[in-house]
Amino acid sequence: MKKGIIVAMALIFLAVATTTIYAAGPGNGPMGRDGSAPPRGGGMDRGQAGPMAGLNLSKDQMSKMWQLREKYRNETQAIRYELFQKSLDLKALYADPKATDAAILAKQKEVSALRHQIEDRMVQLRLDLRKILTPEQLQKLSEREPFRNGRFMREDGPEPRP
Numbered sequence: 001m002k003k004g005i006i007v008a009m010a011l012i013f014l015a016v017a018t019t020t021i022y023a024a025g026p027g028n029g030p031m032g033r034d035g036s037a038p039p040r041g042g043g044m045d046r047g048q049a050g051p052m053a054g055l056n057l058s059k060d061q062m063s064k065m066w067q068l069r070e071k072y073r074n075e076t077q078a079i080r081y082e083l084f085q086k087s088l089d090l091k092a093l094y095a096d097p098k099a100t101d102a103a104i105l106a107k108q109k110e111v112s113a114l115r116h117q118i119e120d121r122m123v124q125l126r127l128d129l130r131k132i133l134t135p136e137q138l139q140k141l142s143e144r145e146p147f148r149n150g151r152f153m154r155e156d157g158p159e160p161r162p
Contacts, residue, residue: 083114
């Protein structure tokens, strides 16, 4: 009797899960309609949203931009993790009444160096992304998107972080 209930519950779970998955329909998954398009979502790989909106990017351009963004994300993952850890260490040093000024300054230099590494890689990413755009797209982008402090700015403030 117990085996029958367990089997029935498993079948009901599979039916609900399958219905939910297929309810989205084709083309709504992470790879788009033909399986080759980059995922839609946040970040610079949003294709027709954010700073790249209205540039009429081709599928090839969007795919290349997505690949560059993924490469950047993979290359900086370890640095971002280390930055997170060092930032926690710095926060702990500030909270420690026994921490010396020299120890806090040394940890702050480590954090700053990691941020600088990420910023350097972000600049390289932007340079690589520029190479994908046509001269007309670059002109259109420069006419409508102010670029301040290393970030594209919107009229209502900075672009939200992914």
